[in-house]
Structure formats: structure tokens, C-alpha cells
Amino acid sequence: MSALLEVENLETFYSQSQVLFGVNLRVEEGQVATLLGRNGMGKTTTVRSILGLTPARKGRIRLAGRFIEALAPEQIAALGVAIVPEGRQIFPNLTVEENLVAFAANRNQSPNPWTLARVWELFPRLEERRNNLGSQLSGGEQQMLAIGRALMTNPRLLILDEATEGLAPLLREEIWRVLRLLKESGQTILVIDKYLERLLALADQHTILEKGRVVWQGDSTSLKARPEVWKQYLSV
Known part of the structure; x- marks a missing residue:
């Protein structure tokens, strides 16, 4: 695999x-990677x-081999980085469809781009509410909309910051289902979640991360085998 995102020192x-x-982070093309740690780390x-x-x-910071640390946020977005931010930050006075169409762009030049x-x-639930204002959606529906909005930019790298935070269990399961489907489709994803x-x-x-420093890196098999790492750095 080749690295899509490389963060060095x-x-x-x-x-x-x-x-x-001195944070180091590497996300390979087509991978799902996580950033873990307690709040404020x-x-x-x-x-x-x-x-x-x-x-x-x-x-x-390199994206697909290009240094981006000196670029403005809009330039980085145009290169194919999309964020599903903590708190969702959808437009409350636009409809669901308007929220999605406003961000439509095939930045990744995908042959099969994301469309409405x-x-x-x-997210069939969003289609049912396509004419509803953002302010009329539940928290879970707003999260679906935030993910859909990010996908409409056809990103090379999709970042999700606490995408399941505060959701009811059934809606949380819906988000995990979508993330599995996105992984199966080859979408590169960086996830922050608890x-x-x-x-x-x-x-x-x-x-x-612990107090702004990388204290552990590895794959899922390695992390599963290290419950002491969970307790030391992830337990509340």
C-alpha cells in the first residue's frame, strides 16, 4: 500500500x-485508521x-505525496480532504437536499462519483426528509446528513470526528453500518471515536495520543492483545 496521508513530527x-x-501518523490508501485517546489529548x-x-x-504533512502543511483550509479541501466535524455543523436553514447539493464536487475525479x-x-431516511430543513432533523439524521455532505465532495480522505457521539444505539449502529460499506468501497477514512x-x-x-504525544501505534490484532494499553490510555 502507498500512504495517502503522512504526518511527521x-x-x-x-x-x-x-x-x-512530535505527532506521527500514517494512513494508507484504502485504509481505515483511528486516532484514539481520552478527551483533551x-x-x-x-x-x-x-x-x-x-x-x-x-x-x-503530506497528502498523496504533496506537502500541504502551508496550504489554506480551502486548498486542502480542494485536494480531496473532507471532515464530518464534531457537532455536525449542518446548515439549519437549508433543506436536506440543499445541504448536499451545496457541497457537490468530484474533487477526486472519481469515475463513480457520489451523487444525490x-x-x-x-441513507434512505434522508431521501424521505429531502425537503425538510436541517433544523427539523433529529440528531441522528443530522449526522447522516453531515456524512452525506462530506461524501458529496468525493473525498480522497474522509475524516470523522466523534461521528457516533450522543446518538441513540440504533442510529449509532446505522453509522457503523455505513462506515463498513465505505471501507468495502475502498474509501480511505480517519476516525476519532470512543x-x-x-x-x-x-x-x-x-x-x-496521550497529552499530545503518540504513545502507541499498531494494527487491530496487536491492540486486541494489549488490554493493558486500553486501561492505561483509553479508560475513563
Whole structure:
């Protein structure tokens, strides 16, 4: 496999406070990878640095071999990076269909791009509510819309930050189902989530952060065999 995303020795600050200390991360083309760790350990800051929202002060970030750490967020998005952000951040005054169409772009030049029809197939509930405003959707429906919106950009790399947070169990299962389908289709995904058992079944590689530093990296088989790592770095 070739690396789609490579993060090397990343150091990121908020004002004078350093948050990331030499973070390394690698996501292969077609892989599902995770960023794990307790709250406040630097996961979202790592994602913000990848997206150019909180630029790294040191380190390199490559996307498909191209250095992107000095690019603006809109340039990084145009190269094929899409985020399903924590809190969803859909447009409440646009309909479901308008939220999706507003982001339509085949940035990956895919021969089989994501369209409204494909999103409706993935999330039939959204098609039923295509004329509803974003503000009229449940939390789970808003999360489906946030994922569909990101897919409409046809991303090379899809990042999900706490995509199942706060959802009812049935809706959470729906999100895991969709992530499995996306993996089977070859979509490269970076996931931040707390449901370790689900992530062990889904993901290929895992990176654990503790106080802005990488403390463990490996595949699902290795992580399953290290329950002491779970207890030390992931238990609340």
C-alpha cells in the first residue's frame, strides 16, 4: 500500500501553549485508521492541523505525496480532504437536499462519483426528509446528513470526528453500518471515536495520543492483545 496521508513530527500550538509534541501518523490508501485517546489529548487538534485550521508550527504533512502543511483550509479541501466535524455543523436553514447539493464536487475525479442518488441509497431516511430543513432533523439524521455532505465532495480522505457521539444505539449502529460499506468501497477514512470494540472490528491501524504525544501505534490484532494499553490510555 502507498500512504495517502503522512504526518511527521507535528508540533502545534494554541498561542504560546504547545498541544502536539512530535505527532506521527500514517494512513494508507484504502485504509481505515483511528486516532484514539481520552478527551483533551490532542486528537481534534491533530485533525485541525491536517485541515489547515490550526496550522502546525513544526513538522510536515503530506497528502498523496504533496506537502500541504502551508496550504489554506480551502486548498486542502480542494485536494480531496473532507471532515464530518464534531457537532455536525449542518446548515439549519437549508433543506436536506440543499445541504448536499451545496457541497457537490468530484474533487477526486472519481469515475463513480457520489451523487444525490447514491446518498439516498446509503441513507434512505434522508431521501424521505429531502425537503425538510436541517433544523427539523433529529440528531441522528443530522449526522447522516453531515456524512452525506462530506461524501458529496468525493473525498480522497474522509475524516470523522466523534461521528457516533450522543446518538441513540440504533442510529449509532446505522453509522457503523455505513462506515463498513465505505471501507468495502475502498474509501480511505480517519476516525476519532470512543467505541473501541467497534473500531477494532472496523479499522486497520490505530494511533493513541496521550497529552499530545503518540504513545502507541499498531494494527487491530496487536491492540486486541494489549488490554493493558486500553486501561492505561483509553479508560475513563
